Structures are given as structure tokens and as C-alpha cells.
Amino acid sequence: MTSAAGQSPPTARDSGLVGCRRCTRVWPIETEVCGRCGHALQSRDPQALQKVWAWWLVGVGCYVPANLYPMLETRTLVDSQDATIVGGAVELALHGNWGIAIVILVASVLIPVGKFLVIAALALGVRYRSGLSERLRHQLHEIVEYIGRWSMIDVFVVAILSSLVQLGTLAAIRPGQASLYFALSVIFTMLSAQAFDSRLIWDTDPAPKPAAPAERSPA
Amino acid sequence: MTHPADRTDLDALIACPRCDALYKVREPAHRERAVCARCHHVLIAPRRxxxxxxxxxxxxxxxxxxxxxxxxxxxxxxxxxxxxxxxxxxxxxxxxxxxxxxxxxxxxxxxxxxxxxxxxxxxxxxxxxxxxxxxxxxxxxxxxxxxxxxxxxxxxxxxxxxxxxxxxxxxxxxxxxxxxxxxxxxxxxxxxxxxxxxxxxxxxxxxxxxxxxx
Missing domain, CATH: 1.20.140 (Butyryl-CoA Dehydrogenase, subunit A; domain 3)
Incomplete structure (x- = not known):
């Protein structure tokens, strides 16, 4: 790949072309479907940011009940208790399990909240020229896309615990309401991050006005 | 719509799916990787x-x-x-x-x-x-x-x-x-x-x- 250092390479859009985001094949900009892989082509989706915000809002909306309802309902011979995400972590910390408490807080609070903030910052950065460099914003997006899936681990742990700890009257764990909301929140946040088109970060020029079909006269 | 000549040329181009940078394909050798110069996305990484x-x-x-x-x-x-x-x-x-x-x-x-x-x-x-x-x-x-x-x-x-x-x-x-x-x-x-x-x-x-x- 040849490109002068420090100078931004030409983009497919600048060259009147559209690149397939699935298979990287290049087509004339008015092409609608990639002839190689069949993926829908769009140089820039004018509604991309709206989709990001829509998924983002539902994601945040689901994250609130995920923290209010219990994640796990534990019943043992002596007592039964409902633990919310934060409550469970505090409990562990009080029992001296600082390490796990911190892991849980990072995985279920710090990372989800961080994801919401980063996606919002990325979407706002496209609309209102961000002060952060393109490289940094691009890396943030890659990190959010990579880390997003890993938040599902909480839901899996609840699933494993509640299938495993079914010991009749001795001990039983049941999934709480929050596990459902938490799973939905993770899924919606993933969709929000996927809807964000990282090419928008690099578009310093305003998008060219879409040419009316009539202007593109057949050769 | 398209000039027939363009179509063959397009075959030799590759657009970075992450940042839209356009490159002429130069296929890397076995175990080498072609990386987008702008966003460092791996574009091609062939392995025999x-x-x-x-x-x-x-x-x-x-x-x-x-x-x-x-x-x-x-x-x-x-x-x-x-x-x-x-x-x-x-x-x-x-x-x-x-x-x-x-x-x-x-x-x-x-x-x-x-x-x-x-x-x-x-x-x-x-x-x-x-x-x-x-x-x-x-x-x-x-x-x-x-x-x-x-x-x-x-x-x-x-x-x-x-x-x-x-x-x-x-x-x-x-x-x-x-x-x-x-x-x-x-x-x-x-x-x-x-x-x-x-x-x-x-x-x-x-x-x-x-x-x-x-």
C-alpha cells in the first residue's frame, strides 16, 4: 500500500467511487449492490448517526433497570437474598474478595458506562468537529467494538450459576430481572457501535451533495 | 453509467472499509500484511x-x-x-x-x-x-x-x-x-x-x- 506519509490518501468517495465495507471491492459511486459479495453499497449513509443515537438510547434505557433490579436471586438453607450488580460487588468486597469485586465493577459498570460515553463522543465529534485527532477517535471506536461483546460475560455467568447451583433445598440461584435488561443493553450498545460508520471520522470535508440521477447521464 | 475501461481498473483498487482510503492493490507476499496507512486496518494478509x-x-x-x-x-x-x-x-x-x-x-x-x-x-x-x-x-x-x-x-x-x-x-x-x-x-x-x-x-x-x- 503506497501513500506519502503525513498526507491523507485519496478516499474512494473523493475519486467518485464507493468501497464495499464487507469485501473492500471498489465500484462507481452510484452502484447500489456490490457485484462481488452482494452487500448493499452506500458511500455515506446520511442516517448513520440517527441509527447510532437510536440504538444508543435504547441501550442506555435498558441499562437503568439492569442496575435497579436484582441480577441474581440466591437462596440457601439459612437465608435468601437478591443482589443487584453493584450490591453484589459491595457484598464481595465486604467479605474481603476485593479482586473479584473490582473485576465485577469494571466489567458491569465502568465498561458499559464508558461505552455509552465513547459512542456519544464519537457521534457528537462527527457533527461538531471534535478536538481529538482522527487516529484517536478511530482507535476508540475499534476498542468499543472489540470490548462490547465481552460485556455479555455477566449474562453468561448468571446463566452458568443458575443452571449449576440447583441443589434442591440446600442452595439455589435464579436469574433476576436485571439479567434480561443487561443482555438487551449489551446487544443494543453493540448495534449502536456497529451502526457508527468509522469513515465519518475521517471525512473532514462536508459530504458532497448527492447528485440527482439525471445528472449522471449514461455514457 | 460506467465506462467499460473503468470496470477493469476498479478490480485493481481496494477501499479501506474502516476509513475509505483508496489504494492500488499490491498483493503482499506470504505472511506479509497490507495495512491501511491511515487507520492501520489490516487489508490483506495472505497465508499459503x-x-x-x-x-x-x-x-x-x-x-x-x-x-x-x-x-x-x-x-x-x-x-x-x-x-x-x-x-x-x-x-x-x-x-x-x-x-x-x-x-x-x-x-x-x-x-x-x-x-x-x-x-x-x-x-x-x-x-x-x-x-x-x-x-x-x-x-x-x-x-x-x-x-x-x-x-x-x-x-x-x-x-x-x-x-x-x-x-x-x-x-x-x-x-x-x-x-x-x-x-x-x-x-x-x-x-x-x-x-x-x-x-x-x-x-x-x-x-x-x-x-x-x-
């Missing part, structure tokens, strides 16, 4: 003989997931009562009322159905290429679906979840690892390996070349 490896790994993934689904992967015992749980049990732990049933299905999809589907799709697409046959019908749609499913294949996350669950139960009961736990651990390594061997550009190129009527 990768096709056969990928098909072999995909077959192993299918066998492992099916086996790991049936055998128990963790077993707890406390005060004489024991309970073993398989991956299917874990997925179905949510199966209660309406919405929880949806969650059970989603969990089963994420840890079993999607990983297996991806492996099968990859075999379907790549096996003919390995044996120098023409691609099977709809191979490009199959590969596109497999790529779209990639972020939703969460077998490896589930495996780490097992480890976390182990720690959490440890003071409540005695836990022992079942055969499926080890199968899943191998699976995690394989899934990661498969994704790093697979050069998407090479596959698309091969599908395009083979599909062209001669």
Missing part, C-alpha cells in the same frame, strides 16, 4: 495453505461445540447434593416466562448456534476453493453472512464466563470441571486462530475468480 487449515479448524469447532453441548462442563457438590450442568442447561437456565425464554434462546444462539453456523458456512465456502473446485451456489452470500455473524459468535466469552462462575461458586460449594469445560477451552483457542488465519480479501478474490464463467 491457510484454506486447508481453516477448513480443518472449522470441522473441529463443529465437533467440539456439539460434544461440549452434551457433556457436563461443571459439577458442584455441597453436603452430599451434586448437580452437573451442560452448556445447554446454562442456556436454558433462563427458560421461565415469556421474556426470559427469549433470553434463553438468545444465549443458546450466541454460544452454540452461531459459532456452529459460522464454522459450517466457512467450510461450505472454503472447502471447494481448497480442492480447486468451483464455489458452491450462493457461496458469496454464505461468506457474507458468516462475516456478519462474527461479532455475535461468543463461545470464547462464555468460556471465560465459566472461569468467573467457578470463582463465585467456590466458597458456596465444591466445584469440579467436566469434560466439556476442557473442550470449550480448546475451542476458544481454535476460534481465535481461525479468525487470524482467514484473509478475507483472498477469499473474496478467489470467489470472484472462480465464479467468473470461463
Amino acid at each position: 495453505g491457510a484454506g486447508a487449515q481453516i477448513v480443518a479448524v472449522a470441522l473441529t469447532v463443529v465437533v467440539l461445540v456439539v460434544a461440549a453441548t452434551i457433556f457436563p462442563f461443571l459439577e458442584v457438590s455441597v453436603g452430599g447434593a451434586t448437580n452437573a450442568s451442560s452448556i445447554l442447561d446454562a442456556a436454558l437456565a433462563f427458560s421461565g416466562s415469556g421474556l426470559f425464554l427469549l433470553l434463553a434462546l438468545a444465549v443458546a444462539a450466541l454460544i452454540v448456534v452461531i459459532p456452529v453456523t459460522r464454522a459450517l458456512l466457512v467450510i461450505y465456502v472454503i472447502a471447494p476453493l481448497v480442492f480447486d473446485r468451483r464455489p458452491l451456489p450462493h457461496a458469496s452470500s454464505a461468506f457474507r453472512l458468516s462475516e456478519a455473524l462474527r461479532p455475535w459468535s461468543m463461545a470464547e466469552i462464555f468460556a471465560i464466563g465459566c472461569a468467573v462462575a467457578l470463582v463465585k461458586v467456590a466458597d458456596l460449594a465444591t466445584v469440579s470441571l467436566g469434560p466439556a469445560f476442557w473442550m470449550f477451552s480448546v475451542l476458544v483457542v481454535l476460534v481465535v486462530a481461525q479468525d487470524s488465519f482467514l484473509c478475507r480479501y483472498s477469499v473474496w478474490k478467489a470467489l470472484e475468480r472462480e465464479a467468473r464463467p470461463t
Whole structure:
């Protein structure tokens, strides 16, 4: 790949072309479907940011009940208790399990909240020229896309615990309401991050006005 | 619309899917990688003989997931009562009322159905290429679906979840690892390996070349 250092390479859009985001094949900009892989082509989706915000809002909306309802309902011979995400972590910390408490807080609070903030910052950065460099914003997006899936681990742990700890009257764990909301929140946040088109970060020029079909006269 | 001359030229171009930078393709040598100069996304990373490896790994993934689904992967015992749980049990732990049933299905999809589907799709697409046959019908749609499913294949996350669950139960009961736990651990390594061997550009190129009527 040849490109002068420090100078931004030409983009497919600048060259009147559209690149397939699935298979990287290049087509004339008015092409609608990639002839190689069949993926829908769009140089820039004018509604991309709206989709990001829509998924983002539902994601945040689901994250609130995920923290209010219990994640796990534990019943043992002596007592039964409902633990919310934060409550469970505090409990562990009080029992001296600082390490796990911190892991849980990072995985279920710090990372989800961080994801919401980063996606919002990325979407706002496209609309209102961000002060952060393109490289940094691009890396943030890659990190959010990579880390997003890993938040599902909480839901899996609840699933494993509640299938495993079914010991009749001795001990039983049941999934709480929050596990459902938490799973939905993770899924919606993933969709929000996927809807964000990282090419928008690099578009310093305003998008060219879409040419009316009539202007593109057949050769 | 397009000038016929443009069409042949476009074949030699590649657009970075992450930042839209446009490059003239210069195929890297075996084990070298072509990386976008602007956003450092890996564009092309060919490996000779990768096709056969990928098909072999995909077959192993299918066998492992099916086996790991049936055998128990963790077993707890406390005060004489024991309970073993398989991956299917874990997925179905949510199966209660309406919405929880949806969650059970989603969990089963994420840890079993999607990983297996991806492996099968990859075999379907790549096996003919390995044996120098023409691609099977709809191979490009199959590969596109497999790529779209990639972020939703969460077998490896589930495996780490097992480890976390182990720690959490440890003071409540005695836990022992079942055969499926080890199968899943191998699976995690394989899934990661498969994704790093697979050069998407090479596959698309091969599908395009083979599909062209001669």
C-alpha cells in the first residue's frame, strides 16, 4: 500500500467511487449492490448517526433497570437474598474478595458506562468537529467494538450459576430481572457501535451533495 | 453509467472499509500484511495453505461445540447434593416466562448456534476453493453472512464466563470441571486462530475468480 506519509490518501468517495465495507471491492459511486459479495453499497449513509443515537438510547434505557433490579436471586438453607450488580460487588468486597469485586465493577459498570460515553463522543465529534485527532477517535471506536461483546460475560455467568447451583433445598440461584435488561443493553450498545460508520471520522470535508440521477447521464 | 475501461481498473483498487482510503492493490507476499496507512486496518494478509487449515479448524469447532453441548462442563457438590450442568442447561437456565425464554434462546444462539453456523458456512465456502473446485451456489452470500455473524459468535466469552462462575461458586460449594469445560477451552483457542488465519480479501478474490464463467 503506497501513500506519502503525513498526507491523507485519496478516499474512494473523493475519486467518485464507493468501497464495499464487507469485501473492500471498489465500484462507481452510484452502484447500489456490490457485484462481488452482494452487500448493499452506500458511500455515506446520511442516517448513520440517527441509527447510532437510536440504538444508543435504547441501550442506555435498558441499562437503568439492569442496575435497579436484582441480577441474581440466591437462596440457601439459612437465608435468601437478591443482589443487584453493584450490591453484589459491595457484598464481595465486604467479605474481603476485593479482586473479584473490582473485576465485577469494571466489567458491569465502568465498561458499559464508558461505552455509552465513547459512542456519544464519537457521534457528537462527527457533527461538531471534535478536538481529538482522527487516529484517536478511530482507535476508540475499534476498542468499543472489540470490548462490547465481552460485556455479555455477566449474562453468561448468571446463566452458568443458575443452571449449576440447583441443589434442591440446600442452595439455589435464579436469574433476576436485571439479567434480561443487561443482555438487551449489551446487544443494543453493540448495534449502536456497529451502526457508527468509522469513515465519518475521517471525512473532514462536508459530504458532497448527492447528485440527482439525471445528472449522471449514461455514457 | 460506467465506462467499460473503468470496470477493469476498479478490480485493481481496494477501499479501506474502516476509513475509505483508496489504494492500488499490491498483493503482499506470504505472511506479509497490507495495512491501511491511515487507520492501520489490516487489508490483506495472505497465508499459503491457510484454506486447508481453516477448513480443518472449522470441522473441529463443529465437533467440539456439539460434544461440549452434551457433556457436563461443571459439577458442584455441597453436603452430599451434586448437580452437573451442560452448556445447554446454562442456556436454558433462563427458560421461565415469556421474556426470559427469549433470553434463553438468545444465549443458546450466541454460544452454540452461531459459532456452529459460522464454522459450517466457512467450510461450505472454503472447502471447494481448497480442492480447486468451483464455489458452491450462493457461496458469496454464505461468506457474507458468516462475516456478519462474527461479532455475535461468543463461545470464547462464555468460556471465560465459566472461569468467573467457578470463582463465585467456590466458597458456596465444591466445584469440579467436566469434560466439556476442557473442550470449550480448546475451542476458544481454535476460534481465535481461525479468525487470524482467514484473509478475507483472498477469499473474496478467489470467489470472484472462480465464479467468473470461463
